[in-house]
Every structure is written in structure tokens, then in C-alpha cells.
Amino acid sequence: MEQLNLLWINTGLHQMVWGQGLMLLVGILLIYLAIVKKFEPLLLLPIGFGAILSNIPGADLAVGDGILHLFYQVGIESGAFPLIIFMGVGALTDFGPLLANPKTLLLGAAAQFGIFATFLGAIGLTSLGIFDFSLKQAAAIGIIGGADGPTSIYVASILAPELLGAIAVASYSYMALVPLIQPPIMRAFTTSRERQIKMVQLRDVSKTEKIVFPIILLLLVALLLPDAAPLLGMFAFGNLMKESGVVDRLSDTTQNALINIVTIFLGLAVGSKLMAEKFLQLDTLGILLLGLVAFAIGTMCGLLMAKLMNIFSKNKVNPLIGSAGVSAVPMAARVSNKVGLEADPHNFLLMHAMGPNVAGVIGSAIAAGIMIQFLG
Amino acid sequence: MEQLNLLWINTGLHQMVWGQGLMLLVGILLIYLAIVKKFEPLLLLPIGFGAILSNIPGADLAVGDGILHLFYQVGIESGAFPLIIFMGVGALTDFGPLLANPKTLLLGAAAQFGIFATFLGAIGLTSLGIFDFSLKQAAAIGIIGGADGPTSIYVASILAPELLGAIAVASYSYMALVPLIQPPIMRAFTTSRERQIKMVQLRDVSKTEKIVFPIILLLLVALLLPDAAPLLGMFAFGNLMKESGVVDRLSDTTQNALINIVTIFLGLAVGSKLMAEKFLQLDTLGILLLGLVAFAIGTMCGLLMAKLMNIFSKNKVNPLIGSAGVSAVPMAARVSNKVGLEADPHNFLLMHAMGPNVAGVIGSAIAAGIMIQFLG
Amino acid sequence: MEQLNLLWINTGLHQMVWGQGLMLLVGILLIYLAIVKKFEPLLLLPIGFGAILSNIPGADLAVGDGILHLFYQVGIESGAFPLIIFMGVGALTDFGPLLANPKTLLLGAAAQFGIFATFLGAIGLTSLGIFDFSLKQAAAIGIIGGADGPTSIYVASILAPELLGAIAVASYSYMALVPLIQPPIMRAFTTSRERQIKMVQLRDVSKTEKIVFPIILLLLVALLLPDAAPLLGMFAFGNLMKESGVVDRLSDTTQNALINIVTIFLGLAVGSKLMAEKFLQLDTLGILLLGLVAFAIGTMCGLLMAKLMNIFSKNKVNPLIGSAGVSAVPMAARVSNKVGLEADPHNFLLMHAMGPNVAGVIGSAIAAGIMIQFLG
Amino acid sequence: MDSKLLVDAINLTLFGMGFVFVFLALMVVVTTLMSASVLRLQPNASLEGSGPVIDDGIDEEAEFIIREAIKMHRRN
Amino acid sequence: MDSKLLVDAINLTLFGMGFVFVFLALMVVVTTLMSASVLRLQPNASLEGSGPVIDDGIDEEAEFIIREAIKMHRRN
Amino acid sequence: MDSKLLVDAINLTLFGMGFVFVFLALMVVVTTLMSASVLRLQPNASLEGSGPVIDDGIDEEAEFIIREAIKMHRRN
Ligand code: NA
Ligand code: NA
Numbered sequence A, B, C: 001m002e003q004l005n006l007l008w009i010n011t012g013l014h015q016m017v018w019g020q021g022l023m024l025l026v027g028i029l030l031i032y033l034a035i036v037k038k039f040e041p042l043l044l045l046p047i048g049f050g051a052i053l054s055n056i057p058g059a060d061l062a063v064g065d066g067i068l069h070l071f072y073q074v075g076i077e078s079g080a081f082p083l084i085i086f087m088g089v090g091a092l093t094d095f096g097p098l099l100a101n102p103k104t105l106l107l108g109a110a111a112q113f114g115i116f117a118t119f120l121g122a123i124g125l126t127s128l129g130i131f132d133f134s135l136k137q138a139a140a141i142g143i144i145g146g147a148d149g150p151t152s153i154y155v156a157s158i159l160a161p162e163l164l165g166a167i168a169v170a171s172y173s174y175m176a177l178v179p180l181i182q183p184p185i186m187r188a189f190t191t192s193r194e195r196q197i198k199m200v201q202l203r204d205v206s207k208t209e210k211i212v213f214p215i216i217l218l219l220l221v222a223l224l225l226p227d228a229a230p231l232l233g234m235f236a237f238g239n240l241m242k243e244s245g246v247v248d249r250l251s252d253t254t255q256n257a258l259i260n261i262v263t264i265f266l267g268l269a270v271g272s273k274l275m276a277e278k279f280l281q282l283d284t285l286g287i288l289l290l291g292l293v294a295f296a297i298g299t300m301c302g303l304l305m306a307k308l309m310n311i312f313s314k315n316k317v318n319p320l321i322g323s324a325g326v327s328a329v330p331m332a333a334r335v336s337n338k339v340g341l342e343a344d345p346h347n348f349l350l351m352h353a354m355g356p357n358v359a360g361v362i363g364s365a366i367a368a369g370i371m372i373q374f375l376g
Numbered sequence D, E, F: 001m002d003s004k005l006l007v008d009a010i011n012l013t014l015f016g017m018g019f020v021f022v023f024l025a026l027m028v029v030v031t032t033l034m035s036a037s038v039l040r041l042q043p044n045a046s047l048e049g050s051g052p053v054i055d056d057g058i059d060e061e062a063e064f065i066i067r068e069a070i071k072m073h074r075r076n
């Protein structure tokens, strides 16, 4: 009897508090979104599973010597996982369209206003007493607007690790929702005529340009913003491995086994930050809300910047490619293409949108470096 | 001369104690079994090599800063390696046959009596003064009867790390010996007529069932036995990655590069627990003996459970599939098939035996959770 | 204004000291050599990139919690990376030609005189007051003459971590330069007639011999020189995985995903030792100079040993295969073949040179073990 | 003390074995219910091939064939 | 203190957004110069295929085709 | 002290080089004996292909061919 009682006392059912039960449902929801709705499944499936594991009452997987906590310490606290993922992203990125039309870098710059506006909004809401975010927390939340998962996780791990779970979930969820979030904004801020603008075919880009570009990017970062060097350094390294053509076996492994392995453990480790007592707070609601605002403002500013550039430039750009400046590679570029085809079924914008799309990755990393430099 | 002398003093030959020499031979034996006899070579080759490396006099690879000791600390002491392997096993497991015939789960339950009977036997022999095992040690030894390598290693690393080497060697050796150990027991406890029972063709199982199953497994474990959550959580995660179909690149890497890498280092790390002074003890003999008993009792109980089920059920099961409940995937299922074919050359039991086979993996992990909860 | 000033103060440009600027150029040079000149790109590209990252003023990536410093601590300080690479090299090595003609092992022995002569030279120059190397440092420098990257890095990490960056760069650079360094020496120390010696076709080697060889190698090392056991143990383990044929999936992963992943992080970690204040010293110049001498002497001794063997043996060896004894696998063997073809366009030495080539790997590891035993 | 040890072991065996059975029996029930619900909700669910397949064995065979093909290709 | 927080945030926003623009505008200039130099130095540089290609999409398609082919092969 | 250093270095060189030779010469003997025993015990042992092969070079070539084939496949 005594033992039966002990067994019962140790069950998850007996130890569960309502918050843990709710988080199990959140975990199942994330898994559902990943599998059925195809919401960024590579990340949301591990994160959702990690969320369930972290909230098993009595298992203590996300604290102390728990395996998820170990993954978190080894991979995220050290910064290693997001940086390795960024190296992999670099090895998967083609800067060709950007090099063929470098001024689209400015679209990637403009879309970063989503980050700063949200940062400002979070502090504003704190001033009004609605939320209670510090400058560091506000900055980490703002970076959601960069629409780059690893950048968000990297910045949150440095500036606001207590919010990392909510920030990562918001970041990947909204990246998956880009096809729903962006089109209405794109239609609202452009005229039908603008959406029909045809862009000139992109020029061919030589192998040498592609090899030199990541080195130039690295040196500019090194000279001007050292705090962005970890992120953009690993990004440029991955890209150089790919473009150089002399280390194909390293590049292949980076794009496959390595990024896959790290993605699994990154997801589980992020899940360890979804423990009920940390996640079920008003702050999380604020993060989800502000993250959505960040995506919307970023999209809008990308569009407006494209329209502004058209005032000064002879070679008109279709403003629809501006929204791709938030990154969310390659989803946002596909959305640009899709909305463009609605306006004119012969207007293929995909290639043109890839320029601002990858520019947005660089832009967000620069914004991240600024935040870390001033607040880190 | 002085230097020659120093060189001689530092040679392995001069420093060797007889136990180390014996362990070098044990290492060679394990490698021989792995290569020539094909005894679970994926594990026994690295373990055998690790055993040799650990017993090189003066090299100190398995203690302090030695590389094998580092592998042990990083991978086994933390629990990471067996859990990652279990994730990989999950990604390689097909629950289809089990879902088509869920009552075979009971066969996987019955076979776990091998674990508990051996646990009891170890304590009994201690009471009689023949061996000297603590409850924790007896539990870790009993788990050998689960016929799952990673489960054995995980439990031993928590309850009795000092016996881990012997337990792992016994576990993998007997798994390799399943085709020798099981058939006589199977023939002894079944009649020729029982062995000829034909089972109905398994129904088709839908993708949805396969996706929902690992989530249900995880939730049941979470609610009822949190201490089994690390093992079965990672197992279910691996299986969900595979069955969901939305993260194929993660699933592929888990089934290949990741599980292979971890297997290599797990094997070497286990080898580090085969140092002479720890391994060459009477206890080791007891472990080898008790492990064999555990396999035998598990096999027997699986068979008897199948016969018991046939008393109450209309759809007869061939009792030969009961012995597959010890797991030792997929060897035990193949043995069921082979012995079945001896009795009737048209009776293919392989598919039917896969159900209890994977049920045995779950059953052992549950038994492991119980042991850890009460003794850990 | 205040913030603009802060931003400027924090830029890399403002913080840069001349040494860092110079090291950025060194990093670019290494990348240039890797990409354009194809100098061992698998290592020199990551090392070059790591050199740039380490010298970004204000980023502090190679010290404290910087990511490159973490890679260094985890992978090189622990010894893990070079040992894992050596396991991979073992899995890529074919001992067939060596087994077909075992006396070529002596060529691999002779070429190690490059190591010891350089060690002696470094101490001699210290006695003369020109440089200031300790015995440990001189030994680590000498190992460059072994022409094996991972051996050099392993020894340097134990005996002289402060010189590791320069030693690794010298080692890989000279390995890439083998086609320039060796031929003049080969022509100077052999007569045209010697270079035309035709060697008898190598006999077939059985699978069993190939399987037994790594075990014999391991046991000899275990008995005679335990300090070489980590290096040669992992090397023999990799080779046994390959030759045994029973763990192909482990062997494949070792030869591909695993060695590639470790190579990337090894390169970056080595790059972390190229920080300006440590690298820009007179010592570095000495290391580059002595490393070149080591290669040259090793080449020469390999040739002379071959000529010596011809005095006592009936089966003449072409002395050109002696220079392959420095290792630099498989470059040095190809150089032997090429110089041989110059002398006689029908004389293919490639297979014959593979024997001393892999013997050189063993020889250097033995020399490394001696150095570690007496000085470590 | 020895008898205390034995009593503890017997207790743990009984509870442990009991729990294993209860847990797996519960899984039988839950799994059966789950399958029934799924089949009711998706009566024409696309089934995976014909009958459950042991991935392992067959994959390995196919892999082996492909590898051999590549080897043959290399030799030629 | 709240107003101090807000002022800090506004300052950081202005400087941050300004820096992002300056940095990326500088990249436009440097990249353009780089491309011009490269094209002048290597006027007939071998171009990669015809026009920049999104590796991802096309690779995935090809991979998919190959995988399907292997699957078909396995079934037979 | 400098001369002490030099003496140490000379000693280590002599012993080190000597040991390298002894070790590898011993390997010559042991390897030869091993091969002889193996060939006596397995006179008709299945040999691997014809003569030892440098895996590296040939594998890389084959891999290269396969990769090129895949690339061509992708382009079409
Ligand atoms: Na972005
Ligand atoms: Na089992």
C-alpha cells in the first residue's frame, strides 16, 4: 500500500499543476501546426516536443541535470547552436541576385525598421505601465521583426534568456505565417499599377564576385561593428565554403548532416525554455503581439522604401519585392512573386525578390549587433 | 643508459599487471566476436577497441583527462549518448505491426518479468552471501533482461556506473546470442501444434495512427511515470520525426550520421568502463550469469503469456511471437519467424512478431523508469 | 553625439592595432592560398577564416567566452579533434601496399629524422642565442617535419599550445608545398639511373591481413610506447572499422560527416591561435624556417635510406619512393610517381610509394609519442 | 537486514511488474480507441502501401543493391 | 525614470536605424565597386550557368526526383 | 645551462630516432610473420580485387563522375 501510494505521489498526474497541463496542450498545438499546417516544421516540431518534455511534472528535464537543460547550456548559452545554424544558412544562401542588383540591399535595410519600431513600442508600453520590459528585453523582442530564427535566438540568449522560449516560438510562427500576414499589407501600400512594374532581367554574376562578396561582408563587419561579427562571420564563412568550390565536402556536410543535427538539438533546447512558470505570463502575450507588429511594420517599410527608390531611380523596382526585405527566406520572396503574379500573370518576381530577401538577413544581423553593442 | 632505462620503465610491457594483459585479451575476444562471429559489431567492435585502449598500461586513457574518460563524462554520465541513440532507434522503428494488433503489447509486458526475476535473483544470491549486490546494482543487472542496449546503459549509468562495462558487454553479447539462447526455450515451452498456429493477416495501418501513436505514448508516460520520460520521450520524438513526414531531413540525419557518430563514441566510452581493476571481479561473472538467466526468463514469460492470451481470446496468436517480447530488435522477431518456419514452412511470423518486439522496447523502458523512480 | 562617439569608439577601425590589421591580411592570404592556389583548402580555408575572426578588434572571439575560444577548449585542449581526425584518416587509409612490401616501413622511419634534426636545430639556435625555444617548444616545432597535420596539432596542444597556430599553419602550408619542396631534393640526391629502377609488381594482400594489421599495430604501441596510444589507437580503430567490413555504416560516417564536421571546427579553433599578439613574433618566423628545414631533411633521409637498403637487399627499391616517407598523404606519393615518370615514362611508382607514405604516418606518431613521454 | 533487502526486492518486483502490465494494458486500450477514432474520422485515409512493412530489412537490402551498383559503376 | 527609458529607446532607434542604413548603403557602394573591378579584371570570366539561380528550389526538385527514382528502384 | 639543454636535446634525438627505427623494424618483422601465418592458414583466402588499390584517388574519381552525372541530370 505504502508503495502504491508512493507510486501515485510520483506520477505526473498527481504532481501536475494547471500550468503544466496547459503547456502540454501548447506543445501539442505546436506539433499540430508543424505537422498538419506545415508551420516551419524543422523547428516547431522539435520545439513543441521539447515543450512537452519540459513540462512533464516530476521529470525535471529542463532544469538542473535534465537532458534538455544540458542541451540548452551546451548549445544556446554558449552561442554555438545559433551560430552553427547561421553558418549552415550561409552555405545555403546564393548572393547572386543581390550581386546582380546591389541597390536592393537598401530594401533589406528599410525592413529592419520593424525591429526598432517594435523595440520602441515595447518601451512605450512599459512607460505607459501596460507591460514591464527592460531595454534589453525590448531589444530581444524587437529582433523578432528580423524574421530570422537563429538571429532571434542568438540575441535573446544574450540579452533576455528568460524570454527566449516565447521569442523563438513567435519568430518561427510568424515566419510560417508570412503568406497570411504580408499580402494584405502589400496590397494596401501599393497600387495595382505599381504591382505590375516589370523589372529588367538580372545580369549574370561571375564566380569571382560570389567568392569575394562574403570576404568583403566580413571585413566591413569587422571594421565597423565587431558585435555583429559572430553572426555575420559564421554566415560569411558558410557562404565562402560553398562559393569557393574547393571545400565541397565541408560545404555539403554543413548544409546537411551538421545543420540537421544542430537543428534537432536547438529545437529541443529552445523547448526547455517553455516551462509553464516561465512561459505562462502576461509578457508572453506581449511578445506575441509585438512580434506580429514587428513583422507588419517591417513589411510596410520595405514596400515604402521601394517606392521611395523609384522616385530617385530610372530603373524602377516593383515595390512588391520590398516586403521580402524582412527575410523569412525564402518564404517572403515567394510571397512577393505570388502577389506579383496576381497583378500580372507574366510578371515573375522571384529572382528579383531574392536580393532584398538575403539583404534582410544581413540587415537583421547588423541590427542585432547594434543592440548587443549598446545593451549587451 | 639512464634514458634507456627510463624508456623501458615507461613501456607498457614493464608497467603491465596481469589483469591488464587479460583485459587486452578480452578486448581482442570482443573484436573477434564482432568481426568473425558478427556479434552486434556496431557496438562490440568499438567496445572491444575501447577495452584495449583503456587497459594500455601507462596510457591512462580511461581516467582523468584521458580521451575515453572525457567521452564517458560528456556522453554517458550526462545521459546524452544513450538518449540520442534511443531517439535514433525511435526513428528506425515502425509501429505499424503493433498498431495493427495492439494486444501484442501484453507480450512485451510479460517478457519484462525477466528483468524483475533477475533483480530478485541477484538480491536472493546476495542474501545467501554468494554475491554482494545492492538494490541499485541488482536493478541495473536485471535490466539486461530488457534486451535493449541503450536502456541498459542508461539505467546502469544512473544506478550502478561501476558495473556499466560488464552490463553493456553482457547486454550486447546476449542480444547477439538470441538465435542460440531462445530456440531451445521456445521449443520446450510450446507444442508443435501451437507452433503451427496461423495468424490472420495484419490490417493496413493509416499514416495518422502512426503519427498519433508516439504522442499518445509520450503523454501516457508523462502522466504516469515521469522517470521513464527521458528514454521514452526521446524514443517517441525520433519516431514522430520519422512518421510525421514533414522533417525528413532531420529524420534521415537521425537515422544515419547522428546515430552512427554517437554509436562510435558510446562504444568507446563504454570500453572505458572495462578497466582491469574494475572488470576483473567476481561480480562480473555474476552479471554474465544473471544476464543469461534474465534473457531466458524473459523469453519464457513471453511464450507463456501468449499461451495465456489464447485461453481467453478467439483470435489465437502463435505463442512463438511471445518470445520476441524481450525486444533485441529485430533479431528476436527473426528467431520467432525461423522457429515458426521449422514447424510449418508456410507460416511466416515475422510481421506478427514485430509487434511484441517493439512492445518489448517500451516495456523495458517502463521497467527502467520504475527502477529509477524507486531506487534512483 | 555622445552615442555617435560611442559607436565610433566601438568600431573595429578605431580599436584596431597595427598587428590586427596585419593579421587580417594574413587571414586573407591564407584564404587566397586555399582557394586560388588550392593549398590544403580543407584546413587552410577554415584556419584563414578563423584568423580573421580572431583578430577583429573588439569582438574577442578567440578569448574568454568567444565562440572560437570555446571551440578551442572543447576540441583541441581536450585532444578530441585531432584524435577524431586521426580516426577518420585511419578509416581512409589502405595499408595494402605497406603489407605487400613491409620493409618500406623503414623508409617511413628514416624520414622521421627530419623531426629530430629540426628539434636539435631549434635547441642549437637557442644555445646560440638566436631564438629562445624550450625543449617542449623545439619538440613541437620538430613534429612539423612529420608532415601530418593532426599529429602536429596534437603534440603542440600538449607541449606548446602557445605556438599551435604557427605550427599548424606551417604544417599545412608545407604539406601543400610538397610538390615544390621535394623534387629538387629528390633530383639532387639520386642519380638518373636510380630514378629509373623498376620495382616488382606488388603482391595481392588478403582481407585477413588487412584486418589483423591495425590490431597488431595497436598492441605493439600498447606494449612499447603508451604515450603514442591515443594517436595510433584512434588511427588503428578507424582503419579496423573500415577493413573489418562489419561496421560499414560507422566507417562511412567516420570518413564523411564526422571527419568533415570536426575539420571545420578544428580549422576555426586553430585560427583562434592566430591572434596578433601571439602570432606576430620572431618565434613564428623561426617556426616557418625550421618547419621548411624539417621537410627537407625528412625528404633527404627517406631517399638516403632507400639507397642504403639497396646496398643490402636483392630486390632493389626505387629511391624516389623514400621521399614519400615524410607522409603528407597522398601528395608525397604522387610526387614520387611524378618524378619517377620524368626519368622513365613507363615507371609507375604510385603504388610503391603508398607504403612508405602510410609508414610515415605511423613513424611520426611514434616520434610524437617519444616527445610526449620525455617532455610532456 | 538481509531479509529487509529481500522484502524490499520482492515488493519492488510485485509493484514493478504490476505497473508494467497496467501501463501496457492501458496502452492497448488507448491505442485501440485511438485507431477506432482515426478510422471513423478518416474512413478513406490514404494507407501506406499494402500492409505494414519492416522498414529496416527492406531498406537495407535496397541500400545494399544500390551500393553494389555504385561499386560496379566505379569498377567500369 | 520612465521618460529616461523612453529617451534611451528613441536614441537607440535613431542611431540603430541610421547605422543599418549607412552600413547597407556602404555595402551597395563597395559591392558595386567590387563587381566593376572583377568584371574589368576578368572580362571573360566564366559565368555560372545563365543568370543567377536559386539553388534551393531547383536542388530540392532534383533531389526529390532522385529520391523518388531510388524509391521506385527499391519497390521493384 | 645552455650546454645542458643541448646535451638533453642530443640525447633525446639519439634515443628518439633509435626508438623509431627499432619500433618500425619490429613492425617489419611482426607484419611479415603475420602475413606468412595468414597465408599459411588461409591459402586460398579471397583476395580483394587485383592488387592493393589506393582507395582515395579512385573513390574520389568515381564520386566526381557520379556527382557530375547528377549535375547533368539536374540541368536537364
Ligand atoms: Na531579416
Ligand atoms: Na525490451
Ligand code: NA
Residues within 6 Å of the ligand: C145, C146, C147, C148, C325, C326, C327, C328, C360, C361, C362, C363, C364, C365
Ligand atoms: Na609523417
